Structures are given as C-alpha cells and as structure tokens.
Amino acid sequence: MSVRLNAGVALLAALAMSSTAFAHGEGHASRRLELSSERHPWGQQGDPAKATRTVRVDMDDRMRFVPDRLEVRQGETVRFVVRNRGQVLHEMVIGTRDALESHAELMRKHPGMEHDEPYMAHVGPGQRGEIVWTFTEPGEYFYGCLVPGHWEAGMKGRIVVRP
Template sequence: MPRLLIDTAKGRMASIVLALVTMVAGSTGMASQSETVEISITAQQGFQFEPTELEIPVGAEVILVFENAGIMGHNLHIPELEVMTDTITPGKTETVEFTFDEAGTYAFRCEVPGHAEAGMTGKLVVQ
C-alpha cells in the first residue's frame, strides 16, 4: 500500500513539473509574438516613397499606414507577402496589417503602371 502512495505522489509531482514547464515555454513564446510595430510609408510627389527603407523585428505584427501625399493615385505592394493596398487618391490613407515570420529583405513598390520603373520602390529589412 505505501508503494501506491509513493507512485501517486511521483505522478502528481511529474504533472506539476510538466505544467510549470508548459507555462514557462508558453509565456516565453507569447512574449516574442506579441510585439506590434506601427510604420508609415508616404507616397510623395516625384514618384518616390518616404521612407524608402525600414527595419522591422522578425515576428512582429506590423500595422502599416500608407498615405498618399502625391498628386495622383498610388498603391503599395509587398509581393513576397501578397500584401497590397488599394490605389488611393491624393490626401487619403489606407492601413494594412501583416506579420513577417522570417528575417530577410522584402521589396515594396507602387503597382500603378510605370510608377515603380520611375522610382517608386523601397525595402523592408526584417531582423
């Protein structure tokens, strides 16, 4: 009979240790995934974005505010993520949200015909 009590106690201890390990691992993962970064990119006159390069932490949830300060319609496209804003008129903004799961350099561009070729490109560096 005492052996059964010892086995039961060992089982409870193992359950407690497993629960603690799970809580610690879970909370560590949650901390790294909960970061939110808000960035702004503005389409300027002269077929350019401002800024043309931004750094973003890997795994962060990104809120991108795209503003058109130009004199014609523009959009913003990140091909590798299949993220694209609508073509917006001057003075308007659009917000898109996404996450970079992998480090790297991601290009963005205006997809209005001729705009990227005229210089409306940039890059997001994810580290």
C-alpha cells in the same frame, strides 16, 4: 414599369461602381475583418490587435516612398499607415523583388486589372490606407507602387527582416 426598370438599372450601376471601388482602395478595409491564413514568403496578413508598432509611409507624385527603407524583426506585426500626398493614385504592395517585378509587368500589360490582397493598399490622392502585416521569415523584401510606370520610375522601398 419604366420607373421600376430605371430603378433596377440604377441599382446595377451602383453595384458595379462599388465593386470597382472595393478592388482599388477605399472599400478594401472591410474585407480585412476576416483574416486571411494565406502565407507568402514575405509573411502573412497580421491581426490588427497584435500590431506591435505603426509605421507611417508617405507616397507622392515624385514617385518616392518616405521612408524607403525599414527594418523589422521576424514575427513582428506592423501596421502600415500609407498616405498619398500626391494628385494621382498610388499603392503600396509588399513582396519579394521578383514577385513585385512580375506584378509590375502584368500591370503594364493590363493597366485596368483589379486586385486586392492584404499585402497591398491602393490609395487615392489625399487619402490614406492601411496594411497590417506579420513578417514570418527573415530576409530582404520590398514594397512598391505597381501603378504602370511608377515602379520603373523608382517608387520602391526595402524591408529587412532580422531574425
């Protein structure tokens, strides 16, 4: 009886740990097998088979993105390959300036908050993540790391979407 109970506890612990990993990075790619139809002012999840180019974005503990400025065309689907060259968790989140600043404030208030959307990649030290995004509207958008303190330290970039 105690062996079964211990095995059940171990299984529950493993499931709990896997859901945390899913929410913050390494496991999130599997969620993207089914495309979301949710639209945002800055676009919508892109179909990887329709990506017209790949943009490599590096993050590091200097709290910077390289590159920190991008230009895309309206309707373009971009595959972002995001590499964390630092020693701490970083993320790339795409949005409007207001959306990112609001989200950064929420993250300061709730630093353990779990979230996972197609416009974000949570990347552990030495790891890489991916975002495939279609920019549906012209304008100026941003990307940033919303780990508490990182946005405020200047970890942000700009995306200009041309018609």
